[in-house]
Amino acid sequence: MDYSIVILALPFLMFLTLALAGNKMSQKFAGLLGTTGLLVITILSYMVTFQYFGMPRVEGVREALMPYNFEWLSFTDKLTINLGILLDPISVMMLVVITTVSLMVHIYSMGYMHGEKGFQRYYAFLSLFTFSMLGLVVATNIFQMYIFWELVGVSSYLLIGFYYTKPAAVSASKKAFIVTRFADLGFLIGILLLSFYTETFSFDQLTAEGGFFLTSTSGATFMGCSVASWAMALIFMGGAGKSAMFPLHIWLPDAMEGPTPVSALIHAATMVVAGVYLVARLFPVYLSVPDVLELITWVGAITALYAAIVACVQSDIKRVLAFSTISQIAFMMVALGVCTSMIPGEGGLGYMASMFHLFTHAMFKALLFLGAGAVIHAVHSNEMSDMGGLRKYLPITHITFLIACLAIAGIPPFSGFFSKDEILAAAFNKSTFWGVWMTVVAAITAFYMFRLYFGIFWGKEAKHEHTPHESPATMTVPLIILAVVTCVAGFIPFGEFVTSNGTAYHIHIDPVVATTSVVCAVVAILLATWLFAKPNTKPEKMQAALPKLHKWAYNRFYMDNVYQYITHKIIFARISKPIAWFDRHIIDATMDMFATVTNVAADKIKGFQSGKLQSYVWVYIVGAMVIAVAAMLIFI
């Protein structure tokens, strides 16, 4: 599959073209260029997909291919960064996800971003992002992944800060970058630690069977945990940052300051799942460190619950979606965390479920965001209070949005049901505790999604300056396509393609789990309908009943304030400022002091040069005598 290189090269070339020559092009041309390019990439990745999954299994396992892998930078004899393309089930699956969503977003943006200043720049950044994300998923080694990991980070930064004159966007982009960067620090140290023991970055060696990883780190411990655990936990920290796991999630809601299609692409469908992808990629390794898997489960579960609760009370629709994204990604994390073996049927189900959910979630969440974008496009606001009753004006958006909501709520036959069901099943497999926990979260999900849905399309109609109207075709077509995908994706025999050990696995719905979750979801939806479908005062009453909880949830449990405190009060005020002060007033002053002392000394001794001959002579003779006496004392 030599042509797979084009999938990487083309977006990069497009980025260069658009970045360097974008100003010379018309907006339309730039948009078309970008979209066409992406279309080509999409087609190519579909070809890759078909070809890859069309290949026969080797001993029942899907073999990983590595059409390219060249040395990019060598550290030591053994440790080298290679750049290459690794095709295996999950990377191919990701190719599909990324190119599909990206293509949709490209098309959608032609309408959504129409006439914006910096349109060409926007497309350039999109290309850059696509390139980076594709590079990330096809990485053959952990360092290549890290490289593209950083690159998606910066693309995200650039796109969040696209409206660079808006201070909120600027600070959001900064926050996103720095928080993920902080997480990446963990990732980096994890990589370094890992590679120190394994002497390799390459995935195929790291994940090779036979406990290569474990044997090489055996014995080394640090603070009670094995070094292997530390390394993997730190790597997970990177993933947690990118995937907005609690408590590193704070950047994601703010990232909604970027253009909505960007949110759809980066902050819903692709980049934010990179963390999940990372864990999946290193899954065999994680399996060998169960304590870290436990950690992942806990982090995922807490995040899922936390984000779901917060999502219930947010008023900005994109923030609701953002928290929903956090929560859903946490689902995927939990799914990975609850795995206990490589075999899908015996505790390895979560892996498949996670990937499946990743896939379906990408589609419906992109759809939700794009739909939200259409809404925002229509009413020029993000606030739910400015919306309501829009179903009349935006019929296509309304329908597609509803489909997505149903999917995320886990209502059959929409795709979300299938994937979430697998996750819940995996969770129950591990323990009932996790199963119940996740089911509750799933129910809350249904609740807040429908709160959102009703808030936008039903409820009290807000006053509009001009009548909202349906979006142009460039925007609605992607919505429709994604809605279709959302409807049918659940029926894809996902287990055939992606499983933890590469063997085929037949998805079967566990009736108990499925029923429970659907019932819960339906109840939640009904509750939402009761509360929000018609304008009424029930929500306010509920707020009044639980003022503390509402306030805390509305303020996202003050996580941002904690961070604010850490950065401003501790890092800036307690570390940076004192260091800067120390530098100026201690170190620098010490250096200056040498000069001052010299000057003072010069001043003090000037009395000897009195201009009086006789005092000179006195100094002369006394000096001579003193020297003589001193010499006598030394030598006699």
Added chain:
Amino acid sequence: MSILSIFVVIPILMMGGLFLSKSMTQIRTVATVGSALQLIASIVLVVLFCGERAAGNTAEMLFMADHVWFEPLNIHYAVGVDGVSVAMILLSAIIVFAGVFASWKINPLPKEFFLWLILLSIGVYGFFISIDLFTMFMFYEVALIPMYLLIGIWGSGKKYYSAMKLTLMLMGGSALLMLGILGIYFNSSVDGNLTMNILEIAKNNAIPESMQNILFPLTFVGFGVLGAMFPFHTWSPDGHASAPTAVSMLHAGVLMKLGGYGCFRVAMYLMPYATVELSWIFLILTGISVFYGAYSACVQTDLKYINAYSSVSHCGLVLFALLMWNTTAMTGAIMQMLSHGLMTALFFALIGMIYGRTHTRDIREMGGLMKIMPFLSVCYVIAGLASLGLPGLSGFVAEMTVFVGAFQWDDTFRRVFTILACTSIVITAVYILRVVGKILYGPVQDEHHATLTDAVWYEKFSTITLIIAVAGIGMLPLWVSDLLRDSISVISERILQYI
């Protein structure tokens, strides 16, 4: 004449040309042609060097030439290059080239400005090609003193103070250095055949251990002052802040590299025993530099101060990596030198250009420049991204090589400092993005700025040259590391023997 001497001859010819120049055009022509020639020569040198290496020439230094200079004192004019010096020469040539364009409109006294600048470059080139301690030291000082005039005459702010402080502190360092060099010389051989030649000293390996323990700190600190090692870095913020654009570029871009290179070539190479014995002290100091520079940069408000502290941090990383001794870390150190040289030069060029327009460097007084001068702003963002270690730009490869190299040690002491150093990449992001967010993004802060113009051709030329170089290293790091690796492993292995 050795090909290497060209690097000293061209600038001398340039100085002659400048001396004869009458008009601004002539001055510019001479400067441009000369620096372009040098750039070409350095590229040719790289090609020749790689060709020789590919042809299987494994000598430690290539293109050696040796002329007796002061015979009674065993002082030779001895030149030779290995991969590290070749890389450094290329770096210098690029930055001088860019620096010439960055000072296209220098005023007043353009002729003098270029004369001094070129004199500085003689020192730099000479330093990198020398393998005789005396010659090396001489060129080292040649490179230092023009700074005084360059900052004093063409600088801004409290330039007298800064220029004096910079010069005196650097000369203080070189005072230590001179003592160290003399000490090395007089212990260079057991059989009385004293020599100043670095290669021979290394071959003799005769410096007694007790002497090494004295001489190593002398030379290391001596060079470390120029490498902005804590606590001898304080000349750097003031000096950079006051220096004119091209001088900041050259100084941060090339001159500070002299420090790292010297530590590597003289202190560590010649005194491996003491390197092993005493590294811990300097690891602490440089580790502090890395950390401390980054944190200090976070709260500065003057663009140049931010960059100067960032340089402290980055150059600290250079020395830090050198003290990790293994080939990887040292390769990383040299790559960090290249990378830091280029991107800091780019930074200072841009700051100079922005300052030339807004007449302020206080980030609180600027905002929304992206709208007003998109070219400069985009370049600034690129420089910033390079600085915070974005893959594809030079900073990343260098830092990663350093960290991977440093991580090859598994004792707690080095681990802790390595991780501490790693944290600097986050802090770097903090202060870089703070600046970018403050001055480039957001609304226009001062309506007077709204009418300012974007970069003109020579400015673009200057910045693009540097960006290409930054991206070149970042995208294709392998050739750089291959160029460096062999030369470094010689030194690294030499040191590792003593563990």
Added chain:
Amino acid sequence: MNYAEFLGMGAEMTLMVVIILLFIYDTFAPSKCGKYLPITAITLLGIQTLYLAFGNFADVSLFGGMYISGSAEQVAKIILNIGTILVFIQAASWVKDGDMQIRRGEYYVLTLITLLGMYFMMSAQNFLLFFLGLETASLPMTALVAIEKYKQNSYEAAAKYLFFAVFSSALMLLGMSYIYGVTGTLYYNGILSNITASPLTILAVVLFIAGMGFKLSLVPFHLWTADVYQGAPTVVTSYLSVISKGAAAYAFMMVLKDAFGTADLVWLTVMYAIIILTITVGNLFAIRQQNIKRFLAFSSISQAGYIMLGIMACNAHGATSLLYYVLVYIFSNIAAFAVAGAIERASGKLNISDYDGLYKTNPKLSVAMMLAMFSLAGIPPFAGFFSKFFIFYSAIETGTTGMYILVFIALLNTIISLYYYLLVVKAMFLKDSEAPIATIKSDGYTKAVVFITVAGIILLGLVSWVYDYIYGMVI
């Protein structure tokens, strides 16, 4: 009695001939020929220098070992001659000034007689001859310092110089008398073999060092320096600061080595302390000076400290480095004094602050001054750097830890010295002035001396031949 031995003293005899010729010329030539006196003096001394440089001289020891002249002495004399020629060129425009015209003959003759005295000082192997040489070098110098006798600065300086000189020679004589008392001879080689350690010996050596300390202006015997340098006419100051100092340094080395070589521990220790004091105190005083001549005086004090490092080495490199340092110092300091003198004559201004913005109006003079400052400060590629390096080299060559420390202290002091040298550069180049010194039209002599010294500053270091030559002669 073999008076043919007089002919063995090639340098002294030829210099004597030059003196006599000039004396005759000055006395008997028609007054309109007086204006050719400078060029005659320069030419004659030049010829004599060439003769010294290229004549065929054997190493001699004459007058029963009282006088020696080897190639080392010869090269020292050549160096002094070069310096004197430079001073003469510098003086040529000064002696044209109205009041000086009538005394120019005396100026040349007296200067050359002091030079003769220095020759003897350097060639002496006997304290009597040494002392006579010393006095021949200092007493006429007094007259030279007082040559602008109606200016208060001039006669005040002369008085201070004279009284100080005689006082120091009295002390030195006391020292010599004790040496005589201890060893029973005044011949160096006799002293060398007879000297014994006792308080009296130490006292005698210290008194001798004090006496030489006066000539070399070592701390604490330096206090006259600044006042005399400031008061004396600039040309005389430059002569005093370089030639006189250089000769004294060489002679001092000869005495310490040839006469007190066996008591070296004593004088090494004493000199160790004195060098540290000299360099440091000289520097500290120099920082505060405003008057350029005073400034150069203190700078020359600290330079003397560096020169003394060459003595500490007691070996061929030490002697070579010392002579080389003196040579470089001659060029650097004369360049500084030539520029200062030119400015003084044109504008009467002598303060460093008056130099503000000088580069704008007098670029060439400023550059020359700057190069001189750089050379004095030891900045490469100028000669001063080389001379400093070599002097440190020779000091460390002895290999003792104490020397490392001494060199370290000296090196730290170079930073201070750089500071004040840069102050001059700062005034000329960095600062602006509302009323800078107007553009000066220098005459040919000034141009020539500035040109030659600048060329020397640039070339003396880079061209290794000079050092090699001196080394070849000394060894």
Added chain:
Amino acid sequence: MEIPFIYYLIVSGVMFFAGVYGFIARRNMLAILISLELMLNAVDINFAVFNRYLYPGAMEGFFFTLFAIAIAAAETAIAIAIIINIYRNIKNIKSDNLDKMKN
């Protein structure tokens, strides 16, 4: 019985340091000069005595004294010339007046 030569040295020493005292204490330049003469004279005695008592073989001390006397004379001549010159200029020969140049 011969006189111990150290007695001579004591006499000369006292003379010398009397000269030093005079040099530092007196204000008049001529007085200073007179003190100087005392010092020089004292040293001459040392030479002569050492020669006579300890090293009578060669006449080094003797001749040193001889030359020293001549030099003292020459120096006095110059000094008096300068003093006269100063007197001519400022009608005063107080050493205190010689402090125009100082820090």
Added chain:
Amino acid sequence: MENIGNEVIFYIIAAVMLIFSVMTVTTKHLLRSATYLLFVLFGTAALYFQLDYHFLGAVQVAVYAGGIVVLFVFSILLTQGLGQNKEKIKSSKLVLALSAAILGAVVCGYSLFTHIFPASRYAMGEEITMKTVGQVLLGSERYQYVLPFELISVLLLACIIGGIMIARKR
């Protein structure tokens, strides 16, 4: 007897010299100072005679007493007005001067007394003839002084030139 006489003479001379050298520097009258100096110089000459250095004594009398002191007297008369020939010594200066002189004297005295000189080879009445003096002064061997003799002539010439140049009116 002769020895004793010699001794007595020495003590007398020594006493005179000590007293007058101190008085030279302490008297407030400049002219007296010069006179006392003359006594000291005579005393020195007497010492030389006593040491049988007759030539030296003669030179001392001729040059010092006859030449220098006369010069002093003339210049004192030239420069001192009648009323202003007294001077007072400031106490600060007195302290300086005394401290320097005493310190020097103590150091010298200590050094002299601790040094072990070789045995005295004093030979009474061993006269140095004029012929010897002349030969040594003009010989060129070791311990002969023609070169210093010539050099001092140059020095004296220079001093004459210098002295004239300074002292003459123009």
